[in-house]
Amino acid sequence: MANTRYIFVTGGVTSSLGKGIISASLAKLLQAGGHNVTIQKLDPYLNIDPGTLNPYEHGECYVTNDGAETDLDLGHYERFLNIPTSQANNITTGRIYQNVINKERRGDFLGKTVQVIPHITDEIKRCVKLLGTKHKFDIVITEIGGTVGDIESLPYIEAVRQLKWEMPGRVLVIHLTLVPYLSATGELKTKPTQHSVKMLLEAGVQPDILVLRAEKRITNDIKKKVALFCNVEIDSVIESRDVSTIYEVPILMHEEKLDEIVLRKLKIQAKQKPQLKPWQDFLKKLKNPKKQVNIGLVGKYVELADAYKSIIESFIHAGSVNECKVNVTLIHSETLTESVMLEKLSKLNGIVVAPGFGHRGIDGKILAVKYARENNIPFLGICLGMQCAVIEFARNVLGFTDAHSTEMSRTTEHPVIDLMEEQKDITEKGGTMRLGAYPCNLIKGTKAQKAYQKSSIQERHRHRYEFNNAYLQDFQKAGMIVSGINPDMNLVEIVEIPTHKWFVGVQFHPEYRSTVESPHPLFVEFIKAALSK
């Protein structure tokens, strides 16, 4: 699109103010007005992608259809916009440098000295503009990770300055800051905002819109003061107060006229009156649940709920469909032993065993599967959770007491979960798993097929190990059946126990595909099963 508009969202004062949600909310509003919008995240760290980061460091790693391992904010973008993102939507400093250094090695710079400016900034600009030129979006919203003033985000801010200068009228900067409330004096304080805008100005960037995060109402006087000190029009100082759910933010931003101001400043018009009815219907059901259901999520990263972001959001979507509140309790798999099992699991209406890597906490996960299977409690196993279901069944039903995944035990006599052939020679960690969307054929009459109402699906993967087909007959005969198969590689993608109320294990990650406007059928059916007496 020759006329693509670019909106940058920067953050000031502190991190964790919700730039991702503000970006996603604005995108939703512009999309509801008929524009073709996408959101991109620029992450100022040196990892090539977050795939190799411990979830404790950076929360969940979100996987796109094209197999990119990305920042969890991309999950929000997809959940809000209901359109897929791709590798182009998440760029890190590591990747920018890698691209530039690869070009240097190829001799593309023809002997020039390669420098942060212009080479790194040019590469940043190329990655931003690609979404307009190649992917043809009308509006590209780029969220810049980190906080203004960080050394590592300087090249990004410089790239924004250049783009603003190169494309007058087509680039907008929204700066999100915190206005802290001092309870001792009962005042909201604007000084940190003034300072962070000053820092942007020092870098040559004048923000066009300020979004102020605050616990209390921002009065008109405060808006006036901020407008005056930060050279921003008074109606472009917008309040973002705390709300009970992130899904309310688009509505709140619409009330604050954020979309209207953005369109006016970019000199474009909405193509239609914003269509927010499906969103509002979702919110209404979400906020007025008729019943409740208690789900236990068994995993080892429980100290940080962000590690399971997409699963938790999928339950919010599935709860709204079922008009029920889904209470998700995180259960630490390392502390789940026989002696506390009843206390921790007996009040649950459904059990999920989470994805994960490595041996830590595996016994607790297997125990949770056993409890769900034996007590007819609805069960959903995701990736490692599905593998645990297979191991548990092998041990306790098939009688292979040492059955395991070769990820945890290389010497097991019953490797019911094993490394794929093509994974066996891989030594590098980054980007080498089975990643991204793969097709899966569903077997008629199974719970999975009933949930999807389709015969063939596409789901996203992120793993190295697989169900070992040498054991397929044993499992099927004993009552754990395969309900989804990858047609090209004949890999087991879904297992279930037909005699159980609802027991499904999936090798893929359904949580990456649940959105507000299309909640994931497996989560919806799982909650339905958990609700039924």
Ligand code: GLN
């Ligand atoms: N560790 C398992 C594997 O690599 C499962 C991965 C996951 O749960 N995402 O196969």
